[in-house]
Amino acid sequence: xxxxxVSPGKRFVRISDDRKSKEKTSCVNRKLFEEKISGYAxxxxxxxENYQALSNWGHTCIAIEDYEEAVKRFxxxxxxxxxxxxxxxxxxxxxxxxxxxxRAIESLxxxxxxDPDDDISWTHRGSIxxxxxxxxxxxxxxxxxxxxxxxxxxxxxxxYGVTSFRRGRYEEAIMGFKTALERNPNFRLAKDKxxxxxxxxKILEKNA
Numbered sequence: 001x002x003x004x005x006v007s008p009g010k011r012f013v014r015i016s017d018d019r020k021s022k023e024k025t026s027c028v029n030r031k032l033f034e035e036k037i038s039g040y041a042x043x044x045x046x047x048x049e050n051y052q053a054l055s056n057w058g059h060t061c062i063a064i065e066d067y068e069e070a071v072k073r074f075x076x077x078x079x080x081x082x083x084x085x086x087x088x089x090x091x092x093x094x095x096x097x098x099x100x101x102x103r104a105i106e107s108l109x110x111x112x113x114x115d116p117d118d119d120i121s122w123t124h125r126g127s128i129x130x131x132x133x134x135x136x137x138x139x140x141x142x143x144x145x146x147x148x149x150x151x152x153x154x155x156x157x158x159x160y161g162v163t164s165f166r167r168g169r170y171e172e173a174i175m176g177f178k179t180a181l182e183r184n185p186n187f188r189l190a191k192d193k194x195x196x197x198x199x200x201x202k203i204l205e206k207n208a
Contacts, residue, residue, distance in 0.1 A: 033064045051080040055087040062094055070094040085115045093124055101128050119148040123156040130163055139163045154183035158190045161197065170201040 040057035043050050058073035074091035077084055092107035105128055111121045126141030142160040145153070161176025177194035180187050 030064055033060050036060050037064075049080050051077040051084055051087070054080070055084060055090060058087065058090045058094070062090065062097070065097075067094045067097045071098070083114055085111050085118060085121075088114065089118060089121045089124075092121065096124060096128055101132055104128055117148040119145045119153060119156070122148060123153055123159070126156070126163070127159045130159055135163055135166050139167065154180045154187050154190070157183060158187065158193075161190065161193060165193070165197050165200070170197050170204060173197040174201065 037057060037060050040053045040060065043053040044057070047053075054073050054077035058070040058077065061067070061070035061073060071091055071094045074087045074094065077087040078091070081087070088107050088111035092104045092111060095101075095104035095107060105125060108121045108125045108128075111118055112125070115121075122141050122145035126138045126145060129135075129138035129141060138159070142156060142163055145156045146160065157176050157180035159176075161173045161180065164170070164172035164176055174194060174197045177190045177197060180190040181194065184190075
């Protein structure tokens with residue numbers, strides 16, 4: 001089994017009371033998001049040029065996994081304001097989730113032309129390139145994300161660790177996974193991959 005996939009595989013597990021509780025919470029959250037969408041729709045109805053409401057509408061569509069609708073809302077926002085970084089970034093994320101990697105990178109690149117210090121755009125760009133097997137370009141994007149990051153982005157550090165591992169840079173991989181765990185101590189994937197990276201480094205040092 002390849003322990004260094006970007007995303008974990010699905011597992012079939014027994015539905016516990018805890019999971020049922022989470023599903024109930026998810027339904028409540030979806031209702032809240034749908035109420036937000038209704039609010040954004042009213043704002044756009046009142047002012048069809050309100051690109052910020054359209055962009056927020058798109059991000060909320062991502063939250064409820066309606067990615068095609070999200071792209072439509074971002075496209076409309078960008079018709080009104082072509083320099084809206086948030087809309088380009090959101091469109092890139094939605095396209096990534098739709099599996100349209102090349103178009104996603106194009107949108108994220110446009111966002112980064114406008115705001116070169118947007119760490120979220122760099123992170124998603126790096127993760128897409130990692131999924132495509134372009135490790136060098138992925139590493140460059142994750143390096144830029146690290147330089148610019150504005151919050152505790154555990155996923156960015158996780159993907160940086162994966163990229164470094166695949167390039168045989170185990171010390172950098174260990175640093176990435178450890179930092180991801182500092183940001184999110186419950187990040188199981190990072191914890192598992194940290195052990196593999198540490199084991200590989202021990203083997204490398206032993207054979208040196």
